[in-house]
Amino acid sequence: MKKLENLEKLNEIYKNQVLDLDQIKSNSNHKKMQYWTGFPNYETFLALFEFLEPCAQNMNYWRGNTTLRTENFTKVYTNKPGQDRKKSLLDEFFLTMVRLKSPLLTEDLAQRFSISTGTVSSIFSSWINLMYSDLKLLC
Template structure:
């Protein structure tokens, strides 16, 4: 019938288009055989070696659906995602480099971000006390061997929301721009051990600290270092806080200021969180650009927004690389 003939013709046209796209992709400069040099892997992906890239691909590949309709190989798809994270190239740029359409770039990126968010979450983990103390850098041993983490907030720029309420909620007084805010827990060894969900840039740091879930990870007697207004104390510099359970707080954990020996040399500790968060943002340029408003919104069928997934993946990848903090 004419209807069946039309359907067959459409299928043949799609097959021909797919073959043409595969040939175009095979001629692109972003092929596997062009990424055998370590310096190229480091520049485009941020990973330390081809071996680490291969390990990551093997770890993720079983979770990634692959059919004969895929234009790119799994190697190329993961490469595309990591290049986006590392260099924050425009989708149109990536489309030209990989020899595919811009819509395919977007589809591949979202597919892998969803899978990497689930599979890599285990690499942002809360270490046990013995593990922390056995590998404690000397600078931290000098001032506080009970230290569990250093907490700080960081803000990421976002595009100006059209919705007036959202625009007001995300306005950051410190940045004088619309932002989303994360609380990050950093180990003395320089890895990310805790990442909150995204908060609107206008939410006070103290509120984020008390409601983001990090207090649930701490035990009475644990010690944390913090910057700025992360607790009720008015201190604007570094301070040390001990986890307590006050009878007045109905059993809820609180951070109570703990006095430090004034003779301690704290300059190294003072800038620890800034050093690590700065290294994280330098490594992944996607964290420095203005995020699309749609990335800050919850997606249908998912409990997390794109920005929550992206920042978690960046932290996990960061933990898989050499620490920004020397241990000797």
């Protein structure tokens, strides 16, 4: 019984170390959303995500210089190319916004999101290119 209690305590400690969008969006005063992403509230964050989501659903992930030699990887495909996603699109977008706003290193973000550093880099580069492609028309 004591072992179970210790495991439950450890589980709570590890849960608090993971950066979780659900915990941040439920914060009633919006301070955490603004701190981590720069958005004034979850609704604003979600509005931009919903604008980008149709293209993001079919986004191919950045894979370094080899991506430059292939078709534009933000092009809409009939099926999403590449491997299955490790995180939801919303979590990927959140990771990208956190990386833009905070000085966290790739290793730190990988730890906080429970993914590899390579996956952090791939997600970040892919979303940055997608946002450049979709948002440049607004300027």
